[in-house]
Amino acid sequence: MKSFSFLSGWFGVRQELSKERRTILGWASFLLPILIWCAVSYVPFIWHPAVLVQDIGDVDYFQEGMRIDKAIFQEEFENMQREGKKVPQGVSTNPIYLPAPHEVAIAFYTSFTTPPAQKDGQWMHESLWQSIQVIFWGFVISSLIGVPLGILCGTYSVIARLFEPFIEFFRYLPAPAFGALMVAILGIYDGPKIAIIVIGTFFQQVLVICNTTRKLDYSLIEAAMTLGTSKWKLLKNVVIPGILPNLYLDMRILLGWAWTYLIVAELIGTSSGITLFITQQARYQHFDNVFAAIFIIGFIGLGTDLFLAWLGRRMFRWDRPVNKE
């Protein structure tokens, strides 16, 4: 009974938890996957489908440091035993593509401290900076047109009816499909990459912002009209300030969206940025570096979002449930 009431305290339907519990759960949401990863990596009897050969024994095709399927190792082990030759030795291990947490942690550090393999290659931070610039320009260009168009669509039916059908159609076209075309138009460097991010973001952006604009409480517009606000002043003085906090929230979500197009975008033309780093490291089977690079993207994304959320709370202090009691 006690444990039941303990649980029901945590499981109130749409009830916010205490600050303490929120903090605990926030950490737990990261610790949980890390713990699973640790368990899979460090507990020998969980998964570990391969054997890392330490002593090749008399098996002619084994090499030291080779990862081999457990069943094959077992077979060779028995073969050697039967033939009275020297048996191979090895320890259970995971496949090469799943490095242990500590290996990734080390790679995380060394990726920034290791100079590029090729002379004309880029340092890790240079790759990152290039990626961030591609994202930034893609998002800015998309927003410069997408935000005003979205707001206009949400405010004036005539604009919505004119633009929305085509945008609805276009947003189903996969952005990467335009890769070759963009290279033909914009060359092989950053141009087509930025274009892919614009194509991937813009059409969703218009529709999302249009929807947000439509959700503005119409009675605010009516109130403004009875106060003598002309049609043209409504947009600037009621619609835009009224939707600003939700618009800001949309932009945060859309920025995340832009990041998801980054990897595909950077493969177009000459590979560049963090994607070039990842593909090269994967080619040399440095999967610890690959994981480190993927996590860096995650950290940058989460970090930006947390910062923007904090900034948003400061900017829109008035944004509380207000006109409903």
Next chain:
Amino acid sequence: MNKTVSSLLPSYLDQSPEVKARFDKLKNRDVILEVKNLVKTYKTNKGETVALNNVSFKTHKREFVCVIGPSGCGKSTLARVLAGLESYSGGEVLLDGKPVTGPGRDRGMVFQGYTLFPWRTVKQNVMFGLEMNGMGSIEAGREAELWLELIGLEKFTNAYPHELSGGMKQRVAIARALVNQPRILLMDEPFGALDAQTRAKMQAHLLEIWRNIDITIVFITHDLDEAIFLADRILVLKAHPGEIMELIEVPVPRPRNLTQSNSPEFLATKARLEALIHPQEPAETTEIPIQQRMIRFVNVADNVE
């Protein structure tokens, strides 16, 4: 029951000499708002619905008119048509003799829902109308502060709407409408969402404002006591379609106070309103009476009455 009570009461048509003199004076004032044969129809899936049918009345300068009626009588629609937020299908709406074609600053409105701009402070909300009509922000700010003092909210000048109680929000909404110096103030059940105590305070507050300012008020309500307490005249509407049943001159003398709610004039007026709005024998009702549907779910011996 109504009959026995009303037989003891004076007629609601009887007016004391003072009240009569007041009404004579009132009717000699300029006509601010004139509604002539107003018709409003809606197109619905089932065809056309008549929301307002042949509504005509005149409102004089500085008059306080309440519009009352059962739900579905189109009283809110009437307010919205007068505000210019909805078009009308026939007839005329004249403000100072000029036809109403859309919303404008000459007709202020206070809505039932809270419609303060949440991104503006209390002062900025009150300034809104002035700014939209081209007044500079320094002058508008000064004007707004004057009004906030008048409604007793000067301490909340820089507060945001979410920090105010329901009653305070409606006070700001009234100030925001009045600062624009409209010819009439339309109020669509403005105190409907407030608790009884706050509502009583707001009614007294509104009368105080009305007495001191050159403003004509058209006030929509479904609360009979509220209508009698506030109004000079009460426009009673009936539903399906919305038509005027009667324009009642409230015989309760001014200044009004809460003790008058037991006075014979007040009770007589209320009895008349009740007879109009809730007739003894409902001609046709779509509502199913509660008693007929209820089955006893408790022990026969267990009586609560």
